[in-house]
Amino acid sequence: MLALKAPAYRFSGKQCIDHTNKGEKTNMTRIxxxxxxxxxxxxxxxxxxxxxxxxxLVVPNSPGTGTDQIARFLAPQLQERLGVKAVVIxxxxxxxxxxxxxxxAKARPDGGTILLAAAFHAINPAVVPxxxxxxKKDFSPISLVAMLPxxxxxxxxxxxxxxxxxxxxxxxxxxxxTYGSIGAASTQxxxxxxxRLRTGVELSSVPYREAGPLMSELMSGQIDASxxxxxxxxxAVQAERIRPLAVALPERxxxxxxxxxxxxxxxxxLQVSSWVAMFAPAGTPHELIQKYSKAIQESMAVEAVRxxxxxxxxxxxxxxxEELERFVDSEIESWGAVVRETGIKLD
Numbered sequence: 001m002l003a004l005k006a007p008a009y010r011f012s013g014k015q016c017i018d019h020t021n022k023g024e025k026t027n028m029t030r031i032x033x034x035x036x037x038x039x040x041x042x043x044x045x046x047x048x049x050x051x052x053x054x055x056x057l058v059v060p061n062s063p064g065t066g067t068d069q070i071a072r073f074l075a076p077q078l079q080e081r082l083g084v085k086a087v088v089i090x091x092x093x094x095x096x097x098x099x100x101x102x103x104x105a106k107a108r109p110d111g112g113t114i115l116l117a118a119a120f121h122a123i124n125p126a127v128v129p130x131x132x133x134x135x136k137k138d139f140s141p142i143s144l145v146a147m148l149p150x151x152x153x154x155x156x157x158x159x160x161x162x163x164x165x166x167x168x169x170x171x172x173x174x175x176x177x178t179y180g181s182i183g184a185a186s187t188q189x190x191x192x193x194x195x196r197l198r199t200g201v202e203l204s205s206v207p208y209r210e211a212g213p214l215m216s217e218l219m220s221g222q223i224d225a226s227x228x229x230x231x232x233x234x235x236a237v238q239a240e241r242i243r244p245l246a247v248a249l250p251e252r253x254x255x256x257x258x259x260x261x262x263x264x265x266x267x268x269x270l271q272v273s274s275w276v277a278m279f280a281p282a283g284t285p286h287e288l289i290q291k292y293s294k295a296i297q298e299s300m301a302v303e304a305v306r307x308x309x310x311x312x313x314x315x316x317x318x319x320x321x322e323e324l325e326r327f328v329d330s331e332i333e334s335w336g337a338v339v340r341e342t343g344i345k346l347d
Contacts, residue, residue, distance in 0.1 A: 060100025066231030193342030230313030
């Protein structure tokens with residue numbers, strides 16, 4: 001029996017989520033409670049290391065992706081809380097996220113250049129043969145910002161409306177049914193590999209460099225399916241331009257109440273989520289790391305920001321730097337095991 005399993009996401013910080021109305025706990029509260037928001041103590045020593053007045057926030061993803069959306073929610077909050085003139089978002093996608101990440105790894109460690117990375121940050125060491133940086137040594141963790149759950153969606157041209165129908169359709173056409181993902185080093189591509197191994201169904205992977213072309217070709221029927229973040233797919237799903245079959249969450253997503261979880265369709269191990277986290281170049285002063293981490297935690301506790309993240313298809317977190325460091329170490333180990341078992345390599 002296959003032991004393949006996606007990483008389990010658990011956080012030990014104090015939960016402070018409250019989306020209740022007069023004490024009544026909502027379904028959204030239960031969903032968001034999958035992850036925890038962390039409370040930060042606001043008192044502490046006076047910061048002697050100045051925060052740069054212009055902060056360059058490098059996003060190694062294209063505009064419109066889940067990571068980019070989170071960056072745009074977060075940037076004005078950081079600008080206000082850090083008291084700086086501007087937080088400038090710079091999209092530097094390509095090469096499974098290594099182009100943008102390498103820019104930050106080699107930047108001056110003065111807080112002026114920071115990285116907002118996704119799960120590929122932990123997957124790349126197992127997939128990319130010649131990394132231009134060391135994921136663990138060349139970055140200082142700041143905060144885990146949000147989780148981005150995965151949704152299995154299919155083209156409306158595919159004659160299926162349920163997960164079981166999709167599996168039957170694919171089994172009858174071995175190697176013909178295609179699924180798109182953003183490169184090899186993505187949770188979505190690994191989810192497809194896990195499904196192939198778990199079911200024995202031959203699905204053909206079609207890698208894309210960016211989410212835009214993938215979504216366009218999925219909607220037009222040039223590819224059949226995709227494992228993708230809710231943040232990327234929710235608009236097309238609500239417009240009925242693609243069809244959702246299953247969501248990678250313990251409970252159904254409130255905005256998609258008719259879409260079952262992978263556990264409900266018989267595959268509880270496919271709890272695959274991407275995530276968004278902030279890093280600085282290694283050697284960045286500790287007091288700056290703590291200042292930035294506190295600003296993120298405060299931002300993720302703001303009700304308006306939390307609502308933005310949830311409505312976009314994410315789960316707001318906000319962690320300490322130490323918690324992110326432990327999380328990334330666990331992710332590197334867990335996804336490395338998945339890569340070895342699926343045999344997925346960089347295209």
